[in-house]
Amino acid sequence: MNYFGALEAFVQAAETRSFTQAGRRLGVSSSAIGRSVARLEQELGARLFHRSTRAIALTAEGELFLSRCYRIFAEFDKAKNELSRSTQEPRGRLRISLPQLGVHLMHHLASFQQRFPHIELEMDFSDRLVNVIEEGFDAVLRIGEADDSRLTLRRLGGYRHRLMAAPDYLSRRGTPRRPNDLLEHACLRYRYPSSGKLAPWPLHAHSEPLDLELPQTAITNSIDPLLTMAEAGLGIALLPDFIVADAITAKRLVAVLDDYVSDQRDFFILWPASRQPQPKIKALVDFMAARLSGDGWQEES
Secondary structure: OOHHHHHHHHHHHHHHOOHHHHHHHHOOOHHHHHHHHHHHHHHHOOOOEEEOOOOEEEOHHHHHHHHHHHHHHHHHHHHHHHHHOOOOOOOEEEEEEEOHHHHHHHHHHHHHHHHOOOEEEEEEEOOOOOOOOOOOOOEEEEEOOOOOOOEEEEEEEEEOEEEEEOHHHHHHHOOOOOHHHHHHOOEEEEEOOOOOOEOOOOEEEOOEEOOOOOOOOEEEOOHHHHHHHHHOOOOEEEEEHHHHHHHHHOOOOEEEOHHHEOOOEEEEEEEEOOOOOOHHHHHHHHHHHHHOOOOOOOOOO
16 A cells, blocks of 8 residues: 555645545546545544535544644655755745735845745735635745644744825924824825725824724725825825835935834744745745844845
8 A cells, every 4th residue: 555645645635625626736536535545544444534425524533643644744854855955956936925015025035036046936915815725825924923733934024014204295284293183184094905994003192092083085905005195295104114214214204103103013924834844945934034134124225
């Protein structure tokens, strides 16, 4: 019996909850997957799946065996990588997902491709919460942690939001001194594409959050238009600090109410935990972690 092949068939079926999808991943028929799983169940003397005409689901024994299989594959990959790491250069297609905000990390990703020319980088920019494993991503960059035991994560760096306005706007409309002053200003707002809700502004006073009905002078579901409108003097926008660093230096934008904005975000990179990271994934994780620590968010001059 080809135990390794049978384990692979079982793991793919367990992850996709489908013999058909598992067969597509491995390039074999669904019946071949079913036969492999059946022989494995016979060998183990335990049923691994509950089967119906429409779906399959892991039994308690199947759940336990799946965790063991992950360890087996991880040890195999670890041994293989240890043998080849000294001579193997990261290469191959690397499919990653990033939030729309990730377009402002392109200078880092461009440097990554220059450093590793044999890696074919495929990038998907979307604020949709992708399913890393089912959708076949090698890694994802995400704001905030993910509660998924199938994923390994590493913090890349942090940033915060600031309220920004053009000097011309402030000369015409005045500079807000307290959060309540915003009620008389043009507020440029962001709407989450996934939920359709307006992003709240993290305003605080005396360590207490403020719930203000702020104006909605303009609304967009992308950060870049907010930056453009703010620089054009159309109002005040809440923007990530690493995006506005150049505009502040060039005096195109000025921060307002910094003492009243309390907001800290973290960027994480996540990848499937069931296997030892491939060289191409490890290269990306280490490279981005080095670039985004400290002041690495800003583009190098």
